[in-house]
Amino acid sequence: MILSKSCEYAIRATVYIAVKSGKNEKVGIIEVAEAIGSPMHFTGKILQTLVRKKILSSAKGPTGGFYLENGHLLFLIDIVRAIDGNGLFSACVLGLERCSETQPCPMHEQVKPIREMLLNEFSKKPVTELVSGFGANGYFLK
Amino acid sequence: MILSKSCEYAIRATVYIAVKSGKNEKVGIIEVAEAIGSPMHFTGKILQTLVRKKILSSAKGPTGGFYLENGHLLFLIDIVRAIDGNGLFSACVLGLERCSETQPCPMHEQVKPIREMLLNEFSKKPVTELVSGFGANGYFLK
DNA sequence: ATAATAAAAGATACGTTTGTCTTTTATTAT
């Protein structure tokens, strides 16, 4: 698995919340979990983390819920880094501590371009783009 | 992390065993664990699995140990599949059950070429190639 | 002020991966 389960939920939840935010609506945990097919309480924890890391915003109380700050340009890489950290893009594929550009492991050069593509793809992909696909192309999140 | 810890150990151990097999030597668990810097007993388990999956061979008793069948052309993908399965190359990056070629998730097209490169890189890379690098280029496994 | 709502926070539990230790089985050399 490329991303952790938590990170998968985080992306799906964020996309769903972004869709709603586009209509100026806030969303509660229950609705998010229902929409993306994730365990409710666990999803709450993840969203909590995303709020702490400034990926999402939230409001307590009635009419409250999770939402995306208007005009906050958000990329997938931000979510991945917030939940899984940067290991996917930096840690040696063979788990070697000393592996580096100058002291490469036997797989270093082979993995490098792949890693760069991954990083690039996540970096240049705004959440909004996934959102527009969601409405138009019949994408689903569950 | 792209590969599990177990899989990292598996690859490093196999490369080390391949180096030794090139000199017609068998290697014991203790030496392997020492050479690649992995927990000994855990490494034993992993090697056991690799033997069961016909990646490696082993012999019990004195002069015994792990070795690579002579002329057995082995690719990294074989080790990855034996330990981590095929999920890295097939499972939806967003964890969506229904995601497929005809019903793609919002990230499907972006991830596809990356996945193919990964698969290709692991598939075309014979363990022997890592081995030659090991002796010549000062590669290390620990 | 009060009640209702909804996120935040904390405690607990489950499952998998990772890691350790001990016993058993097979093989070799003496």
Added chain:
DNA sequence: ATAATAAAAGACAAACGTATCTTTTATTAT
């Protein structure tokens, strides 16, 4: 045959990721 060696196998434990449930805190509407 016996002792030594080394993998195989099994039992167990720690750590982490995943998941559930309960209590607390903040906010809103009445």
